[in-house]
Amino acid sequence: MIESLSIVFIAFGGFLLALYIFHKKHTKTDHFVCPLRGNCSEVIQSDYSKFFGVPVEILGMLYYASLTVGHGLLITFPEALAWLDVYLLIASTAAFLFSLYLTFIQLVALRKICTWCLVSATMCVFIFILTIFETLEIVLPLLIDYRSLIITLHVLSMALGLGAATLTDVFFFRFLKDSRISQDEANVLSTLTEFIWFALCLVVMTGLALYLPQAGNYLEVPKFFAKMVVVGVILVNGAFLNLYIAPKLVKISFGERHHHKEGELGRARRLAFALGPISIISWYSAFILGSLPADSPLAFWEFIKIYALLLVIGVTIGQFVDNRMSKRAVPWTEF
Numbered sequence: 203m204i205e206s207l208s209i210v211f212i213a214f215g216g217f218l219l220a221l222y223i224f225h226k227k228h229t230k231t232d233h234f235v236c237p238l239r240g241n242c243s244e245v246i247q248s249d250y251s252k253f254f255g256v257p258v259e260i261l262g263m264l265y266y267a268s269l270t271v272g273h274g275l276l277i278t279f280p281e282a283l284a285w286l287d288v289y290l291l292i293a294s295t296a297a298f299l300f301s302l303y304l305t306f307i308q309l310v311a312l313r314k315i316c317t318w319c320l321v322s323a324t325m326c327v328f329i330f331i332l333t334i335f336e337t338l339e340i341v342l343p344l345l346i347d348y349r350s351l352i353i354t355l356h357v358l359s360m361a362l363g364l365g366a367a368t369l370t371d372v373f374f375f376r377f378l379k380d381s382r383i384s385q386d387e388a389n390v391l392s393t394l395t396e397f398i399w400f401a402l403c404l405v406v407m408t409g410l411a412l413y414l415p416q417a418g419n420y421l422e423v424p425k426f427f428a429k430m431v432v433v434g435v436i437l438v439n440g441a442f443l444n445l446y447i448a449p450k451l452v453k454i455s456f457g458e459r460h461h462h463k464e465g466e467l468g469r470a471r472r473l474a475f476a477l478g479p480i481s482i483i484s485w486y487s488a489f490i491l492g493s494l495p496a497d498s499p500l501a502f503w504e505f506i507k508i509y510a511l512l513l514v515i516g517v518t519i520g521q522f523v524d525n526r527m528s529k530r531a532v533p534w535t536e537f
């Protein structure tokens with residue numbers, strides 16, 4: 203009860219904050235006050251201020267409003283609406299992961315800080331923690347009852363991420379045949395990237411839903427730890443590739459002037475041809491590991507050795523392709 207009441211106040215404050223950001227974003231005549239010497243205006247007007255075409259502040263308003271109403275109903279009708287606990291836990295977990303994604307974008311991709319965005323992210327963290335304490339005991343039995351459905355969703359999310367990662371690599375190589383990435387091509391890659399992050403969020407959430415009720419059993423399975431390592435690589439590699447390297451590659455346009463250090467874009471492209479294979483190999487490895495039986499005879503380090511060997515082969519092939527494409531590039535183009 204205390205947790206739900208606290209969440210109602212925090213979520214209502216989050217809704218007002220998201221509404222304030224929405225108002226300031228669409229009323230450019232007013233000065234956007236950004237404490238902590240941040241740069242709120244540039245962050246909320248950036249290319250990352252939308253997800254699947256929907257402004258992030260609108261997603262925030264919908265999330266906070268649903269939590270305010272949901273926990274308010276639970277306080278009023280705790281027994282009749284107990285099923286709401288499942289939605290509230292799912293919503294708060296998704297918002298927590300999404301807030302980490304947005305914070306990483308500010309720190310790495312934009313290198314600018316929006317104070318109000320950080321406040322909203324902090325609210326999401328507190329709501330997530332309070333929701334765990336409030337709903338986990340009620341939700342755990344439901345996770346056991348609906349285990350088959352969760353497994354299906356986990357497999358589908360893996361398939362979605364695998365497909366999006368494969369298409370991203372295919373289109374990336376296809377787009378670079380003319381030694382440049384146009385804005386339209388960059389938009390296609392951006393959309394595919396959003397699908398990858400969406401799928402990865404589902405993978406993490408459904409994976410947690412499978413793990414929590416049977417944590418003891420999973421801790422005895424070597425392939426589980428191997429899959430966690432691979433998913434960790436997907437997270438770190440994807441964040442660096444899609445939020446740091448990819449924006450630089452949009453600037454690739456041979457024969458035009460660019461504001462960058464000499465050799466910068468060339469290094470970025472070489473990194474992309476290394477990180478791209480890591481991404482696709484990791485997604486396929488995670489999918490295969492999830493398909494293997496729990497009693498697989500391979501030990502943890504045997505899984506890791508095979509995975510590492512595949513990564514070395516993939517990166518080597520990627521660098522070979524990059525070298526061939528560089529030789530065909532316009533000779534007077536400087537990177």
